[in-house]
Amino acid sequence: MNVLIPISEFGNYLMFSILAGHVVLQFVPEGSKPKLNVPKSVLLLSTLGIIIFTLVxxxxxxxxxxxxxxxxxxxxSVLTEFQVGKSWIFIGFMATFLWMTIYVKGSKYLQMLLLFLMVLGVGYASHSASLSFWKGLFSHTTHFLIVSLWTGILIHISWFSKNHSSWLKFLRWFTPFAIVCLVVIFISGFILMVPIVEPKDYVKSWVLPYGQMLLLKHISIIPVIVFAFVNGFLVKKAMNHSTFNPRPWLIGESILLMFVFYFTAVMGTLSPPHTIDLTVISEGASPWVEWLLGIDIIVPLHVQFIPFFQTILLIVISFVFLAMIIVSFKNRKPYLGLIFGVSFMAAVYMGLMLSMSI
Known part of the structure; x- marks a missing residue:
């Protein structure tokens, strides 16, 4: 079961994104987006997938x-008294109605309403809503919705577009849309993080599995932003060349987003460290961190961030990898850009972790 939970969380993010992308792109005029070919079976299975994944x-x-x-x-008791149970019943009903609406090609406005209610159900069952209901409900719902919209559009345009006609018109509205999404994601994400891990305890939280996933999630967002810069701005100049195909670069960005989804999914299975020392006492520190640093982590914790030559070199190399994403774009090699993005995550992670002194 412990293995299935991260898979179900990851599947939820992916299924909601596919449906969100489908719904929002119905409101975009045909001339302002590439021609799409999304099999109805993908949408129907995504709707059913949400019912199954939220059940786990x-x-x-x-x-x-x-x-x-x-x-x-x-x-x-779980289905009638717990927030997570009541949320699943609500999401299940809404998902069933959405499945029927998509099947009969019903109103896009009805699809939008049903999907929003499903997202609201996710926010209702969130950990943040259990801490502070209205603030947590609003923050988690907003965060989850915006991530789903941004990622969903990327998935549809990169994986289901038949050509790259109208690409410049698509970028004309999607680039500012993506920028606004990023700003909202950062703000809502910070609001969600503070009740769980205060900024002053951010580095200290790295000794716990939850803190590890939080760090990796934040690191993985950086190459996504670089790819977003490439796809939002540099692609416009490259489109002057008739042989240039922008789709592989959006595919690369969507693959990197899957890393963010995975780290977020694993976070959802771990105990939030409201009090880090107490969490270490009750559940223990991360075995991986103890092995990496070669020490036994005990309380009280006195964590410091002390970089030295080798770790500084790793961090410098990581930013070289980021720069190489731009270079790989100039050389028209998207697979290299993806490799450099993953290499950045590995290098900066090791540089930061090895700079910890406990």
Whole structure:
């Protein structure tokens, strides 16, 4: 079950993104986007996938309580009393109606409403909503919705477009849209992070599995931004060459976003470290961090960030990898840009982790 939870979380992000991209692109005029060929089966399976993937955490909670109260009582209690259970029932109903609406090619406005209600259900079941209901509900719903919209458009345009006609017209509205999405994602993400990991404890949280995933998530966003810069600005100049195909660069950006999704999905399975020292006492520090630093982590924690020559060199090399993404674009080699993006994540992660002193 512990293996299935991250997979289900990742699947949820992907399925919601595919549906969000489909819904929002219906409102874009045909002349302002490339011609798309999205199989209806992909949309229908995405809707069903959400029902299945959102069920996995429910099953985990049920199995946690079944030995003490019995399977039937545990199931009824989780579905009727827990936020995650009530949310799944609501999302399941909305997803069923959305499936029928897509199947009969129903109103795009109805599809938009049903999808928004499903996203609202995700926000209702979030950890942030359990801490501060209205603030958490609004922040998580906004964050999840904007990420789904931005990623969903990228997935549709990169993987399902038949050609790159109208690409410049597409970039004319999508580039400012993506910039606004990034700003909203950063603000809402910060609001979601602060109640769990205060900025002053950010480096300290790296000793925990949750902090590790949070760090990797933040690191993985950086090459995505570089790819977004390439796709939003440099592509416009390259489109003057008739042989240039912009799709592989959007595919590269969407693949890098999958790293962000994966790290976020794993975070959802870990205990949030509201008090880091207490979390270390109750659950222990990350075995990976202890192995990497060659020490046993004990409380009270006194974590410092002390870079030395080798770690500074790693961080410098990581930014060289970022610059090489731009170079690979000039050489028209998107696969190299993707490799450099992943290399950046590895180099900067190792540079930061090895700079920790505990």
């Amino acid at each position: 955490p429910i099953v985990q909670v049920i199995f946690y309580f079944k030995d003490s109260v019995g399977l039937q009582q545990a199931t009824m």
